[in-house]
Amino acid sequence: MNKRAEKVFFYLLAPLTVLALTCAVMAAHGQFPFGEKSIAWCDMNQQVIPLLMDFKDILAGKSSLLLNMQNAGGMNFWGVFLFFISSPFSFLVAFIEKADIYYAVNILLLLRMMLCAFTAVLFFHRYFCGLDRMQCSILGVLYAFCGYTLFYYQNIVWLDMMALFPLLLIALKKLADEEKVLPYVLALSAVMTINFYLSYMVAIFIVLAAGLYIFCCVERNSRGRRALLLGFATAAAALLTAPVWLPSLLEYIKSARMGDLVFSLQYSALFTAFPTTLAVLLCTSVIFIAAAFFIASGKIPAAREGRERCVVLVLFLLLLLPVIIEPINKMWHTGNYQAFPVRYGYMTVFFGLIMLAYLISDYNETSRLPALSNGIAAGVVTAVILTAAVAVMCLLLGRYYRELTVYTRTLWGNTDSLEKTLSFALIIALAYFVLLLFYKYRFMRRTAFTVLLAVAVLVECIFNASVYIGSPSGNVQGYQTIADLEGKIEDAEIYRVRNNKKYFDANLLGGLGYRTLNHYTSLTAESYMFAMKKLGYSSYWMEVNSNGGTAFTDVLLGNRYTIYSNDDLNTAEYAAGNLEYTNAGYSIVKSNYETPFGFTMNSEAFAMLKQLPDTGRMERQQQIFAALFHTDETLVMSYEPQHAVNTNCYITDGKYNISPDNPDAPSYFLYELSVKGTQTLYFDCFDRLSNSLSESINNSFTITVNGKRVAGPYPSQSENGLLNLGTYTDERVVIQVDVHKSLSTASFGVAGIRLDVLGQAAETLNAAELTEESNGLSGTVTAENSGEYLFVPVVNDGGFTAVVNGEQVVPETVMDCFLAIPLQQGGNTVEIQYCPPGMRPGLVLLSVGAVLLLLLLYGLKKGLLERMRSLYLPAGILLGALWCALFFAVYLFPLIIRLWR
Helix, strand or coil, rough: CCHHHHHHHHHHHHHHHHHHHHHHHHHHCCCCCCEEEEEECCCCHHHHHHHHHHHHHHCCCCCCCCCCCCCCCCCEEHHHHHHCCHHHHHHHHHHCCCCHHHHHHHHHHHHHHHHHHHHHHHHHHHCCCCHHHHHHHHHHHHHHHCCCHHHCCCCCEEEEEHHHHHHHHHHHHHHHCCCCCCHHHHHHHHHHHHHHHHHHHHHHHHHHHHHHHHHHHHHHHHHHHHHHHHHHHHHHHHHHHHHHHHHHHHHHCCCCCCCCCCHHHHHCECCCHHHHHHHHHHCCCCHHHHHHHHCCCCCCCCHHHHHHHHHHHHHHHHHHHHEEEEHHHHHHHCCCCCCCCCCHHHHHHHHHHHHHHHHHHHHHHHHCCCCCCHHHHHHHHHHHHHHHHHHHHHHHHHCCCHHHCCHHHHHHCCCHHHHHHHHHHHHHHHHHHHHHHHHHHHCCCCHHHHHHHHHHHHHHHHHHHCCCHHCCEEEEEEHHHHHHHCCCEEEEEEEEEEECCCCCCHHHEEEEECCCCCCCCCCCCCCHHHHHHHHHEEECCEEEEEEECCCCHHHCCCCEEEEEEEEHHCCCCCCCCHEEEECCEEEEECCCCCCCCCCCCHHHHHHCCCCCCCCHHHHHHHHHHHHHHCCCCCEEECCCCCEEEEEEEECCCCCEEEEEECCCCEEEEEEECCCCEEEEEEEECCCCCCCCCCCCCCCCEEEECCEEEEEECCCCCCCCCCCCEEEEEEEEEEEECCCCCCCEEEEEEEEEEEEEHHHHHHCCCCHHHHHHCCCCEEEEEEEECCCCCEEEEEEECCEEEEEEEEEEEEEEEECCCCEEEECCEEEEEEEEECCCCHHHHHHHHHHHHHHHHHHHHHHHHHHHHHHHHHHHHHHHHHHHHHHHHHHHHHHHHHHHHHHHH
């Protein structure tokens, strides 16, 4: 084999090993391409795959990367793209059918793990000449199979950040040692482009690492110069990526995710959830053994290499602390998180592997001395421990698999899973310990050490991959039935599709190419979520769904089609003639009513509805109806219960206080209604606007209509909007609301929408004729009077511009969050364009950054940096002050706040 081929084989050995091991695990669990199962679970199903479907439509020109009408009633998709799928691998979906993406993610995971191994090998080969090729490959495999990969691959773009991290370290070291800024600028720009949110953690790391390295490892007379270069290069990268982070930051600030930092820290636990946090690191147990050996045998700090080792150890400990201390952990997560509590964990693991690389390099040097034995005894002892590890692995996977895999069912480990994980981690850690001990004291030869180390890594990787990659193996045939719904509506106008219930993941309807009110990402706007709650639709955490609401709000928001499961279709209020499409699982049904996408409202209605009325949800429907249609006619019929059995209900401070009189006896409200005309009846229980995962009022009721159970428990996480009790015409309806617990709620009761009134009113709406264009809408509408507005059921986040009859107008906001365009009397040609807030200034900053980078490169080439010597000292002081401020903010401040409580 020639040298070029040997070099290629060396760099590919670790990725190919990762490929082989992962394929073996996938084959054992019947996962694609060796079976019909997918690794997809949790966020991969809920967010990543549907968003990749969206991106496929974007690449095909069917929708826009900026204004995406398939999500959240029309939203800024740019931030979502940068938050979840901004990866070169995402472009592969252009060649994959949507239904097959559930299988393709298996391959996307393989590719990313191989890339992680490859970049790790690049790092270790570059900076550890004492390692042989096999040892570099072993470290690369360990990095690819670390707990960060295994726990968080469902957010698959996070593995791109993990793959970039070794390259960022190379670039950062080249800047500090050789004053080469371009690799650092490119690496940091790539990191910020791949994932805006995780870049926050990278920024924390850069300040900590660069500050320590420059002040500990760079010559005293060069520190200020390197600090200045670091500042210029970081500023250049920040400016170059301004179109990425500025729009994303503004969108994040407006999201429902924002919370009270001090409150979050005050009421956090002191320690993290160890069954979940420590388990991430236990998947690479050798890092703890390496840390122990490293501390025990560190170099003298006075030497340059010794100081570098001290920096590595300090950084490892700084990255380990947030895994243990919860307030610090929260600060690493911008102050709060809902799940995935070690999102920086790849850094911790990698610095543990760097310590291991130092140790093996040192022991390789001592291995050149005469061996103290032939190594047979040491090999036998190690082999016995490894055999025991294999036996424990087989026992755990065979007998305690369900206990081990609780994380992939609940997103959290528990004490039982930690005990089982720890039992394997301890025995494999013992194998690593004796290997390093024997090799250090020359009881084992280099070849034997490397081979046995590879075996230990092989056993550990197979065990952990079987637990975290193998266990989510899911049959995706149900998703194939859902994917079959794509493209089944032949309607040239703009319309929306809603779910009758939450049958499948919120984002999936948009992923199928249908415009919908559904959305679930970290960038769901708070104004939108709360407006949808007020209008009676279901939502929780960061997820808004289109189930709930009423026939009236569906008309307002353009919900023309509804997806039913075939089991629910029999009870639907729609005539069979409205059935658009049906398959083995679901049916698409068209509304009976006019559902325009945009209509006019006069100035009086606009003023009254600029903010949604602060009343109960059903009362609010009547108020909106009266304002829009200028009528005293009753749309909403309110009903009172005829009987309250063993139930106490009273109103104080505008709240319904409900409680059973005797908890041991049945407690219920009984409604005996005589429905006049045709009405759809709704039941409501709603208390407050929040993004909580669960509300205190949840699971309060079971509702029965005419002896048939309609819902229960209600409200629930997925069903907390207005509850549809069915449609009835001139008949008697008996509704029983069983009360399960005491509660206090702001909105409660049974009401009906008079469908004949709604149908007549909907026909009188002065509808616009709009068409969707790239990043906007355009069309015509006639205003009968001056001062009228075009109501467009799209969320106004401040990024819209509008031109009416050739004149620029200022878009307004109505009903808390929706778009309203001022019109002229008579005919109006309307053009609405969208650009994400922050994009235009971001592009300007990008231009400035490009100029700064060129000047910086030119200055370095011409030696112009010497003329800025007066800035060296201030730059060093500034870096030191920034390091201290960051250390205080991330490591001390949260503890002070927590302990002060």
